[in-house]
Amino acid sequence: MGNKYYRIDEVANKTGLTKRAIRYYEDLNLISPQRTESAYRLYTDEDIEKILRIISLKESLAFSLAEIKNALELDSEVKKILSTETADLATLKNYIEMIRRQINLIEEKINKLRASQEKFENLLSQLNSLEDKVEKEDV
Amino acid sequence: MGNKYYRIDEVANKTGLTKRAIRYYEDLNLISPQRTESAYRLYTDEDIEKILRIISLKESLAFSLAEIKNALELDSEVKKILSTETADLATLKNYIEMIRRQINLIEEKINKLRASQEKFENLLSQLNSLEDKVEKEDV
DNA sequence: CTCTTGATTAACATTAACGTCAAGGTTAAT
DNA sequence: ATTAACCTTGACGTTAATGTTAATCAAGAG
Numbered sequence: 095m096g097n098k099y100y101r102i103d104e105v106a107n108k109t110g111l112t113k114r115a116i117r118y119y120e121d122l123n124l125i126s127p128q129r130t131e132s133a134y135r136l137y138t139d140e141d142i143e144k145i146l147r148i149i150s151l152k153e154s155l156a157f158s159l160a161e162i163k164n165a166l167e168l169d170s171e172v173k174k175i176l177s178t179e180t181a182d183l184a185t186l187k188n189y190i191e192m193i194r195r196q197i198n199l200i201e202e203k204i205n206k207l208r209a210s211q212e213k214f215e216n217l218l219s220q221l222n223s224l225e226d227k228v229e230k231e232d233v
Numbered sequence: 234m235g236n237k238y239y240r241i242d243e244v245a246n247k248t249g250l251t252k253r254a255i256r257y258y259e260d261l262n263l264i265s266p267q268r269t270e271s272a273y274r275l276y277t278d279e280d281i282e283k284i285l286r287i288i289s290l291k292e293s294l295a296f297s298l299a300e301i302k303n304a305l306e307l308d309s310e311v312k313k314i315l316s317t318e319t320a321d322l323a324t325l326k327n328y329i330e331m332i333r334r335q336i337n338l339i340e341e342k343i344n345k346l347r348a349s350q351e352k353f354e355n356l357l358s359q360l361n362s363l364e365d366k367v368e369k370e371d372v
Numbered sequence: 373c374t375c376t377t378g379a380t381t382a383a384c385a386t387t388a389a390c391g392t393c394a395a396g397g398t399t400a401a402t
Numbered sequence: 403a404t405t406a407a408c409c410t411t412g413a414c415g416t417t418a419a420t421g422t423t424a425a426t427c428a429a430g431a432g
Contacts, residue, residue, distance in 0.1 A: 103408070113409095114390060122389095124302050132398060134409055144305070151301045159419075162290045163263055165349075166283070172356045176363060183371065186364045193357045200350040204343055210304075211339040217311045218332045224315060225325045232322065242378070252379090253420060261419095271428055273379060297388070 099128070099136040109145050116145070124148060150206050168192055238267070238275040248284050255284070263287060289345050307331055 106113050119125050120135075125144055127135045172189055175181045181189075245252045258264050259274075264283055266274045311328055314320045320328075 101409080112390080114392085117410095118390060119298070122298055122302060124298065124305070130398095130409095132409080133411090134398080147305070148298075148301055151304065152298070159258070159261055159263065159287075159291070162287055163261060165290065166263070166286070169352070169356065172360060176356070176359050179363060179366075181363075181367070183364065183367055186360060186367060190357065190360050190364065193353050193360065197350055197353050197357065200346050200353070204346050204350070207339050207343050207346070211336055211343070213308070214332050214336050214339070217308065217315070218329065218336065220315050221311060221325060221329050221332065224318060224320070225322070225329065227318075228320070228322055228325060240379080251420080253422085256380090257418095257420065269428095271379085272381090273428080299388085 099138060100142065102135050102137070105137045105142060105145065108142055109149065111145065111149070119145070119148065151210055165196060168196065236277075238277060239281065241274050241276070244276045244281060244284065247281055248288065250284065250288070258284070258287065290349060304335060307335065 100108070102113050102116055105111075105116060109116070111119075116125075117135075120127065125137075125141055125148075127137045127141055130136060168189075172193065175186075175189065239247070241252050241255055244250075244255060248255070250258075255264075256274075259266065264276075264280055264287075266276045266280050268274060307328075311332065314325075314328065
């Protein structure tokens, strides 16, 4: 299985990226799909896997200055409420919800980073084994 | 203490940002330093703290597509070596070092995210206490 | 008082990561 | 064979986050 080829529109749907973004990634040599005789791009399941991995790495970043501003504002608004204790229940519940969202957002980024970190840790231990092996052979 | 004022050049040195970036952050209303009569910007220690926090949040992101490309290339090179077992000791040590760096880089990002997450979790628990209090008062 | 160093605003330039046409081939169905 | 629905490569536009340069004003040293 897995010998199927997908055209760019299908890949866009599967990944959530736009066709433009997918082509752009190819410009950057992040992916190199095959081509038909008439130059149509053909993507394999592995290509799609790679794209999903790129997306995951990309999404683990995404803190623009605008988002930072929001976070800091939320922070200072809450601090003000806490120090003055001037807020009705509805407002409080509102802020609690916003803070929860911030925490979850950060958590998701952390999870994606952890996933990518684990992959590298896995490679590292395999490389270390290989190193041991080569060292002994070299004696 | 802490009543000292810093001019923009000092702040640039203390934070590692350029003066241009610092002014840009002000354009975005991320910071609002005082001014002298002649419009010189005057920063307090709190302003500097805030800038450092912004930097930390910003750095916890920072995975450009170029960096992603490097990471994926490193990954596939290492996988190739592992599958063919064709590499001398020096090369191996080299790759081990590069992987270590990747892992550390990701670790640092995670740490910064965790720090910011903890701050929000702290606010959350304080808000929850306040909520309890308000609910009881309202009976 | 002048000279050097540093600050200010304004404005145009640049890079990354796409969005958005435009002009023209391809494929598949009718 | 034609048409709708894709695909291709330009090429110019856009936003965020600065870099760079220019013209001008301020401050402190000698």
